[in-house]
Amino acid sequence: MFKALKEKLGFIKKKAESMDQEFTTGVGKKITEDKLEDFLWDIEVALMEADVAVDVIEKIKNDLKKALVGKKVKLRADVGKIVEDTLKKSIKEILTKDFDFDEFIRNAPRPTVIMFLGVNGTGKTTVIAKLAKYLKDKGYSVVMAAGDTFRAGAIEQISIHGDNLGIKVIKHQAGGDPAAVCYDAIEHAKAKHRDFVLIDTAGRMQTNRNLMEEMKKIKRVAKPHLTIFVGDALAGNDAIEQAKKFEEAVGIDAVILNKVDADAKGGAALSIAYELNKPIIFLGNGQKYDDLMIFDVNWFLHRIFGD
Numbered sequence: 001m002f003k004a005l006k007e008k009l010g011f012i013k014k015k016a017e018s019m020d021q022e023f024t025t026g027v028g029k030k031i032t033e034d035k036l037e038d039f040l041w042d043i044e045v046a047l048m049e050a051d052v053a054v055d056v057i058e059k060i061k062n063d064l065k066k067a068l069v070g071k072k073v074k075l076r077a078d079v080g081k082i083v084e085d086t087l088k089k090s091i092k093e094i095l096t097k098d099f100d101f102d103e104f105i106r107n108a109p110r111p112t113v114i115m116f117l118g119v120n121g122t123g124k125t126t127v128i129a130k131l132a133k134y135l136k137d138k139g140y141s142v143v144m145a146a147g148d149t150f151r152a153g154a155i156e157q158i159s160i161h162g163d164n165l166g167i168k169v170i171k172h173q174a175g176g177d178p179a180a181v182c183y184d185a186i187e188h189a190k191a192k193h194r195d196f197v198l199i200d201t202a203g204r205m206q207t208n209r210n211l212m213e214e215m216k217k218i219k220r221v222a223k224p225h226l227t228i229f230v231g232d233a234l235a236g237n238d239a240i241e242q243a244k245k246f247e248e249a250v251g252i253d254a255v256i257l258n259k260v261d262a263d264a265k266g267g268a269a270l271s272i273a274y275e276l277n278k279p280i281i282f283l284g285n286g287q288k289y290d291d292l293m294i295f296d297v298n299w300f301l302h303r304i305f306g307d
């Protein structure tokens with residue numbers, strides 16, 4: 001998980017430690033901007049190789065420039081320490097958002113409606129099943145709405161998850177109106193006093209305008225309390241472009257980054273959080289129902305800095 005990002009950050013730190021003399025032409029001298037140029041270029045290449053988006057790299061480079069230029073180097077390895085602390089601070093800033101999912105589920109009105117968006121194959125349906133189990137394990141009652149009526153297989157897939165987990169799935173026939181499915185699911189939840197309605201949606205390519213119209217209609221009808229974009233960590237910058245399209249057309253409150261178990265690069269988490277300015281609330285890390293982790297910034301920092 002996040003292997004390349006960890007390696008590249010380690011590389012940047014080592015490079016900084018080995019170069020503090022070069023930056024300054026001597027202990028006690030100030031670091032100048034022109035001396036940093038090659039180092040910043042190395043950082044850019046390293047982070048790009050870890051799938052970090054260009055805007056994020058710019059922010060990190062600017063933060064490093066601010067922290068380093070004009071600094072007097074007193075000891076060897078000072079620069080390494082400043083660079084590591086600055087990297088940690090930048091990354092923490094990018095990922096820290098004021099949203100606590102567990103607090104949300106405790107306090108939201110019932111039935112709480114959560115809508116899931118994302119293109120085909122990112123793992124939306126699997127994530128919904130995992131989250132349904134997460135909620136059920138906490139003692140909440142859950143209904144799932146088979147809102148992907150476009151793909152017949154999707155209705156069957158969510159029904160199988162429902163059977164496995166003992167959770168009611170509200171469904172219509174393939175080709176039906178997804179907004180009507182959601183309406184029925186919410187009415188069912190109200191009548192039976194269920195706590196949560198989780199809405200699956202279709203994911204044909206985001207450039208398909210009808211898909212966005214369909215999502216808007218579901219949103220109008222279901223009035224979700226939370227709209228979650230499910231992104232595939234393996235999709236790299238494509239995941240960001242997809243998320244932006246959904247954000248523009250429908251609006252997103254939070255992100256679940258999926259398939260991080262298969263993501264050797266790791267930049268996607270940073271890129272998606274920065275570009276969308278939305279909280280990442282969970283990571284999907286496998287195909288089993290329990291392979292869902294609450295996203296914790298300090299855990300992530302520990303993971304990528306290895307301390």
Ligand SMILES: Nc1nc2c(ncn2[C@@H]2O[C@H](COP(=O)(O)OP(=O)(O)OP(=O)(O)O)[C@@H](O)[C@H]2O)c(=O)[nH]1
Pocket residue numbers: 118119120121122123124125126127148151154157201202203258259260261262284285286287291
């Ligand atoms: N490695 C890995 N694979 C996953 C994870 N989550 C889902 N998958 C797999 O990804 C594939 C797609 O998952 P689905 O849940 O069908 O994706 P979807 O976005 O609902 O796709 P559509 O139903 O086509 O819209 C399946 O083979 C899942 O088993 C994960 O966290 N890690």
